[in-house]
Amino acid sequence: xxxxxxxxxxxxxxxxxxxxxxxxxxxxxxxxxxxxxxxxxxxxxxxxxxxxxxxxxxxxxxxxxxxxxxxxxxxxxxxxxxxxxxxxxxxxxxxxxxxxxxxxxxxxxxxxxxxxxxxxxxxxxxxxxxxxxxxxxxxxxxxxxxxxxxxxxxxxxxxxxxxxxxxxxxxxxxxxxxxxxx
Numbered sequence: 001x002x003x004x005x006x007x008x009x010x011x012x013x014x015x016x017x018x019x020x021x022x023x024x025x026x027x028x029x030x031x032x033x034x035x036x037x038x039x040x041x042x043x044x045x046x047x048x049x050x051x052x053x054x055x056x057x058x059x060x061x062x063x064x065x066x067x068x069x070x071x072x073x074x075x076x077x078x079x080x081x082x083x084x085x086x087x088x089x090x091x092x093x094x095x096x097x098x099x100x101x102x103x104x105x106x107x108x109x110x111x112x113x114x115x116x117x118x119x120x121x122x123x124x125x126x127x128x129x130x131x132x133x134x135x136x137x138x139x140x141x142x143x144x145x146x147x148x149x150x151x152x153x154x155x156x157x158x159x160x161x162x163x164x165x166x167x168x169x170x171x172x173x174x175x176x177x178x179x180x181x182x
Contacts, residue, residue, distance in 0.1 A: 128164035
């Protein structure tokens with residue numbers, strides 16, 4: 001099971017892959033993997049999923065079939081997986097991509113009064129500042145409202161943390177001089 005084509009795309013190149021999708025935007029992962037890493041990709045929606053016509057057309061163009069039967073289990077080991085569907089079918093795959101839902105489990109930001117977006121992330125601005133003055137958030141717990149998904153890469157989380165620290169330190173410095181923070 002792989003969670004990210006940026007993290008694992010190279011190692012899955014040429015494999016027979018399945019992509020699990022619970023919502024239409026996740027079907028784009030199947031198109032991405034088929035475009036970049038494998039000619040043998042199957043989209044598995046674990047039940048009926050209404051996809052926009054343009055995505056269905058692109059899946060057809062790329063030769064990515066979709067199976068909408070519920071998945072009852074996945075067996076095997078890395079490189080030799082088998083998806084078992086509720087209707088009795090099975091699908092052998094070398095690997096499976098699945099973007100598991102991520103959710104912040106700590107409630108500190110909410111307790112501090114930070115605005116929490118519908119997806120559970122903390123709203124930040126370009127400087128990683130939350131809606132509470134002096135409180136910053138970084139990593140996959142935080143995102144700009146215009147960004148569709150929190151990015152769950154450790155390197156970007158660390159970069160966000162550095163950015164937040166630099167801006168917070170600058171604000172503390174300005175405040176110490178009696179100047180208005182930026």
